[in-house]
Amino acid sequence: AQTVTQSQPEMSVQEAETVTLSCTYDTSESNYYLFWYKQPPSRQMILVIRQEAYKQQNATENRFSVNFQKAAKSFSLKISDSQLGDTAMYFCAFMRNAGNMLTFGGGTRLMVKP
Amino acid sequence: DGGITQSPKYLFRKEGQNVTLSCEQNLNHDAMYWYRQDPGQGLRLIYYSQIVNDFQKGDIAEGYSVSREKKESFPLTVTSAQKNPTAFYLCASSPRGTSQETQYFGPGTRLLVL
Numbered sequence: 001a002q003t004v005t006q007s008q009p010e011m012s013v014q015e016a017e018t019v020t021l022s023c024t025y026d027t028s029e030s031n032y033y034l035f036w037y038k039q040p041p042s043r044q045m046i047l048v049i050r051q052e053a054y055k056q057q058n059a060t061e062n063r064f065s066v067n068f069q070k071a072a073k074s075f076s077l078k079i080s081d082s083q084l085g086d087t088a089m090y091f092c093a094f095m096r097n098a099g100n101m102l103t104f105g106g107g108t109r110l111m112v113k114p
Numbered sequence: 115d116g117g118i119t120q121s122p123k124y125l126f127r128k129e130g131q132n133v134t135l136s137c138e139q140n141l142n143h144d145a146m147y148w149y150r151q152d153p154g155q156g157l158r159l160i161y162y163s164q165i166v167n168d169f170q171k172g173d174i175a176e177g178y179s180v181s182r183e184k185k186e187s188f189p190l191t192v193t194s195a196q197k198n199p200t201a202f203y204l205c206a207s208s209p210r211g212t213s214q215e216t217q218y219f220g221p222g223t224r225l226l227v228l
Contacts, residue, residue, distance in 0.1 A: 033214050043202060043222045044221050095214070100211050104156030106155055
């Protein structure tokens with residue numbers, strides 16, 4: 001079974017600065033997919049970014065980028081130029097290549113301070 | 115607008131009562147999912163359905179039941195057998211229910227036990 005671990009329960013960052021959220025996972029598979037979801041106070045889950053394990057290039061979406069280290073089974077999220085609207089819970093999630101079930105980490109609560 | 119709707123936003127259950135949470139999508143997605151989120155924790159999969167009239171148990175299916183009579187609807191019933199139902203419930207969908215697909219989430223329903 002796959003497990004996803006987010007070791008930082010809470011983090012804070014000043015507006016306009018950069019923050020990195022950590023995620024590690026455990027799997028014996030070689031092909032899989034990784035996701036970061038954001039859950040703001042409204043509780044709506046919003047996809048931030050996704051990464052295919054077979055791609056060596058790190059995914060980027062505007063201010064959001066990942067550092068995917070396959071050998072280390074690490075998938076960190078970097079938020080640049082943090083904005084107040086980035087305040088939310090962030091969840092890392094894993095999906096096997098064969099199947100469509102997501103396994104979520106416990107989340108990191110990010111507070112962006114003005 | 116295309117999307118996923120969940121109702122009600124808040125639901126109260128009395129001891130020994132069955133309650134049903136609604137999930138509707140107009141995205142023409144084949145696959146739908148139900149997740150449970152407890153305070154400060156990640157999401158756990160309850161049930162999923164990849165096609166009409168078919169569904170599979172997730173990690174925590176005990177005390178829950180589902181049906182999939184229509185492509186756009188996937189209601190979840192929390193039965194009296196679920197001894198700790200207080201949680202936030204999220205419904206999601208994906209285009210074909212195959213691997214590598216992004217899942218899109220509804221706004222959620224908070225269930226409280228009276």
